[in-house]
Amino acid sequence: MTTSLDSSKNKGIRALLAATAIAMLLQTSLSTVSGIASAAPAPNAKVTSASSTAIYESFQTKLYQKNGLPGADRYLESHISQVTRYHATLMVLQLENVRNKALTAMTDRMLVPNVQDQMLKIYKSKDSFTQLMSRTKDKNLRSLLQQARDSGYRMVMLEGALYPIMNYSDFDKYTSYVNEDIKQYIRIMAVETNIIAAEDGALMIGYQEILNRALNQETFLNDYPKSNRTRQVQNLLNNYTLYTFYGLNNTPLFDYETNTMVAAAQKGYKAVLQRHNNSEHNDSDLLKKLGTFMDVVADSKFEKTEAVEKWLEQHVPVTKYSNP
Template identity: 70%
Template sequence: MTSLYSSARRQGLRMFMTVTAVAVLMQTGAAGITGMAAAAPSDSEAKVTTSSSTAIYNTFQSTLQKKNGLSAADTYLESNIDKVTTHHATLMVLQLENARTKGLTAMTDRMLVPNVQDKMIKAYKWNDSFTQLMERTKDSELRTLLKEARDSGYRLVMLEGALYPIMNYMAFQKYNSHVKPDIKQYINIMAVETGNLVAEDAALKIGYQEILNRALNQERFLQDYPNSNRVKQVRHLLNNYTLYTFYGLNNTPLFDYETNTMVASAQKGYKAVLQRNSSEDSDLLAKLGAFMDVVTEAKYQKTSAVEKWLDQKVPNGNYTGF
């Protein structure tokens, strides 16, 4: 088991995680909240802002900056978010996201320690949550670690034989009614990503229609909120989904390696999505429609004409998954 959790193994698994939706989670902290701090509250929120909102915001910041402050800051925010302006609520939620993202690396390292992984895997059952795993182990130190991970805003997943913490964006949805519309939509997009990961072991885990549905939601976000603080994260996500759409992944390619034929489920799924969304103004769907015309002409074979179209219209040279 020791070799499985060596430094090289950890680096390899983290590289895989950057290919999936988790890549966006790893980048969120770096984006910060630039551009939001200067935003002015609305007139309807002025009374709150002058006193309680600012005080709560300052207390939240100091709580979050304390050692092991993720859980306490979340508890404080949940108890007080209805007493602050939308502006401050949004800032605090994004700051909490940044802090959780920053803390994820350290929590991952603690869980990948060989004897910790051994104990976790021994007690683990498929699809376990941190809470369920806590209930199965008698090891007090492990229970403490699992509780800390859960309360810090992470969820448990099995990736290539190892148990990992990842961001739990469903835990942010309790704040949706208090934050600005773009951040609410962002949280919902990310909750879908972390609730059901798109890929594992360089293979797609969801169907082609679901891939497109997620990508369209991401595209709508960019259209509706071009100045959102989280544009960079969603654009990165859409870039990945565009490449999933037109290439698949190494272990689930869009065109079968042996026959060079486009997989039947993709043919059917893409046609269905194009027909269902025929009236939508979407660059992605327009590109997919053109692609399907070329592929249909090639009788669903990956011919030189298809490869040329992909090279020109959807280049993959900057994508780490290929």
């Protein structure tokens, strides 16, 4: 593993991110927070509209000031029980938006060659920002790592470099106070960032897990078609649809040499289809499409024949599911 990052490698890593689910996570959560339905107050019965508005305005002041993310998060955690559910939901979504927007600058700071070199010299597998902080004697590096952690990010190793990504598990402390759709959205995104689905053009999770995640995303879209975060979840489902029916360049669904569907996918897809045959997902469009696909593939003796390719072009065209 090299410990230096020249400009060409930085570009290569960024290209990698753009081609994976992580890139989608970094880019698709910057929508406005309009269209949030006003709901019943959060659990505190003493909440009033005036007091809730005052807290909301104070939060915004903290959130949008320079390096305001850590302070805004602490303030929100201390006051979220004192606002209406509408304001709680609005503030959590605004916090997510600003964290996503600030992530580019934080990534650039961490990719500075001498910073990466320092981090990689003390890094141990699956380290967190906190663990890395405990090993460095450099005050500037410790300050950067603390800011990244307190700004709501977690650290991952990608292609020999250390990156900050969104830490959606950090939003879990707010799920009791927000609208149900945003609660479910946070859970979906936490799964994505806790165990990354794809890296370097290869799948990092199993085929049953791919379908399990996709089904949760599909359920969200069916249950909350007008949610403020519908677009983000739809982008995720688009990715997972391509994973399901095509795989990725380095883990294709059909082996490049034998042109046969990989055995793990055959086994995993059959298991999921059988398991959900009489479940709450038995009306899933994704599973119906997968069931038909498996029939076509079985008729072709699990080889990627012209018939299989034609079916994919008609029913799962890549252009339809490629996110802009």
